[in-house]
Amino acid sequence: MTAKQTKKQASHLNRFYYPLDQQVEKPFNWKQMLRLLFYLKPYTKNLLPGAIIAMLVSTIIRLVVPILIGTWVIDKAIGESNVSLLTYLIITISVLYLLSYVANTLRIRWVNILGQRVIHDLRKGLFSHVQRLSHNFFDKRSAGSILVRILNDVNSLQELFTNGIINLLMDIIMLSGIIIILFVLSPPLALAVLIILPIMFFISTKMRRNIRRSWQNVRIQKSRMNSHLNESMQGIRITQSFSQEKENTEFFNGVNTDNYENERIAMKKSAYFGPFVEMSNAIGTVILISFGAHLILTDQIGIGVFVSFAFYLGMFWEPISRLGQIYNQLLVAMASSERIFEFLDEEPNVEEKKDAKVFKDMKGHIVFDKVQFSYNEDRVALHEISLEMKPGQTVALVGHTGSGKSTIANLISRFYDPTKGAVKIDGHDLRDMKLDSLRTNISVVLQDTFIFSGTIMENIRFGRPGASDQEVMEAAKVVGADEFISRLSNGYETEVEERGNILSAGERQLLSFARALLADPRILILDEATASIDTETEIKIQTALKKLLEGRTAIMIAHRLSTIREADNIIVLEHGRILEQGNHDTLMKQKGEYYELVKSQFDMLDAL
C-alpha cells in the first residue's frame, strides 16, 4: 500500500486530526545559540576545559603523526639508513599513539558526562518552571504538547551537547590543520588534490539538505503516530463501546504506512551519502597518485611527502562529512531550543509581590468586592460580583452549566486574578499575600478526583506529606473510607494506578475527602460529583461530608439537593451574575430561579 493510497483511504476519517506542530528546521540564530551555550557555564571550571584539552591533544597527535611517518621515517631515517633515528621515531610514534588513545578515551567520557549533565539541568529547570506557571498557561496547551517539550525537545539537544560542540571544534581544527600542512608540504600537489573540494562540498551540502528534510518528514509522521496511539489507548473503552475499532485500526494502518514510506525514502537517500564520500575520496586518491607520481619523477617532492599526503587525504573526509551532521544537529537544536525557551520565557500571570505577606491563623472570611473576570478578551465570565462567605459557613453555588461557579472557586484559590475588583480573605487582598500561605489553607476536592500512581496510603498523604501512617488512617476512618480500604487486597498498601481505575467513583470521592481532611484546611472547595451514586454510598458521602465541613468555610459547587438544602447560604448564578441568595427556605419562598431549579430536580426524580 502506498502513502497516496492510504491518504485517499483515510480521507473519510476526518475525526482524526492531529496538528503537525513539529517545526523541525529553523534558521541558525546566534542569540539562541549563546543562550544554549550558557548551560555549559557550570562546567567551565572542570569538565569543559578537560574535554577541550583532551580533544586538542588527540587532534594535534593525529595531525603530527603523518609528517613523522612521511618526512622523518621514510625520507630521513629510511632514506638515509639511520637506524637509531628510526628506533627513536618508532618509540615516539608509539608513545604518541598511546597518548592519543588516553586523550580520546577521556574526551569521550567527559563529553558524555557533560552532555548528560546539561540535559539533566535543562530538564530540571524546565520542569520546575512549568510547575510554577499559572492555570491560563495550561488552558492554552494540551498535556501532550507539554510532555513533548520536556521529553523530546530536550532529548534532541542531547546530541549537540554530548558530541556536537566538541566535535565541531575538533573538525574545524583538523580540517584547517590538514589544509595548512598540505600547502606547506607541497603547494602544487595540495592545490591539485583540493581542487575537487568546493564541488564535493557543494554536492554534499545539497545531498545533506535533502536527506535532512526526509528525516524531518519521518519525525513528523512519528509524532502523528504517537498522538494517535496515545489517544487510542486512553480512549480504548469508548472506542470499544462504540464499536469503532475497525475505523481506528484503519486510521492507524494509514499512519503506520505513511511512517514506513517516509522512513523508506529517508533511508534510500541516506544510503547514497556514504558511497558518495568514498567516491570523493577515490577521486582525490587518483589525483594524488597521478600528479604525485609526476612530481616524484620530476624530483619536485620526496616519497615521504607523497605518503604524508595519502595519510591526510584519508583523514580529510571524516571531518567534512561530520560537519554536515553537526550542521543538522544545530538546525534541529535551533527548533527545539526555540520551543523550550518559549516555555522558559513564559511568566506566571499570577505573580507574587516581593513584599507579600503570610496568612497567620486564617479564619476563612471570604469577600468578593465587585469582582469582574474574563478568561479571554471576548467573553466576561463574572460581572462585578460582590459576596461574602463568613468563617465556618457552608456556601453552595448553584446555577446552570457555564454560569461561573468554578470560576468563583478558581479566584478564591488565586489560580487567576480578577480583571477588576478584589478577592479578600480575612480582609487581605489575595494579591498582597504569599501564594503558598494561601493555598496551604485551602483544599480543593474536584469532581474527578485525581489519583496518583502509588499506594492508597501515599495518595491520602498527598494532603499533608508530613503526616504519619496513623494520622492517614485516622482521616480515612473519619470520612468512612476505612471500610472499603480494609477490604482491598493489601489495605492501605494497595497500589492504585494513575487515575485510580481500580476504584469506583464513590470510593475515589471518599479518598479525596480523606486527603482534604488530612490537610486540615481553613477553606474547603468542593466540586460535587454529578455522577449518580447508589443511595448507600450517597449516605456515606453525606456523612463524610458533614465531618469534613466542621469548622471550615466551605464553598460547594453543588448539584445534589441534599447538599444544597443544608447550606447556610445558597448563591444562585446565571451568566456570571448573582441572581439571588439566601438559605433554602428563604429562596423557596421567593419562588425565583432556585425554586425552579429545585422543582425541575423533583420533576426529574418523579419521572424516574
Ligand SMILES: Nc1ncnc2c1ncn2[C@@H]1O[C@H](COP(=O)(O)OP(=O)(O)OP(=O)(O)O)[C@@H](O)[C@H]1O
Ligand atoms: N479555562 C477557561 N478558558 C476560557 N474560558 C473558560 C475557561 N473556564 C471556563 N470558561 C468559560 O467561563 C464561563 C464560566 O465557566 P465556569 O467553569 O465557571 O462555569 P460553571 O458554572 O462552573 O460550569 P459547570 O457547572 O459546567 O462546571 C463559561 O462560559 C466557560 O465557557
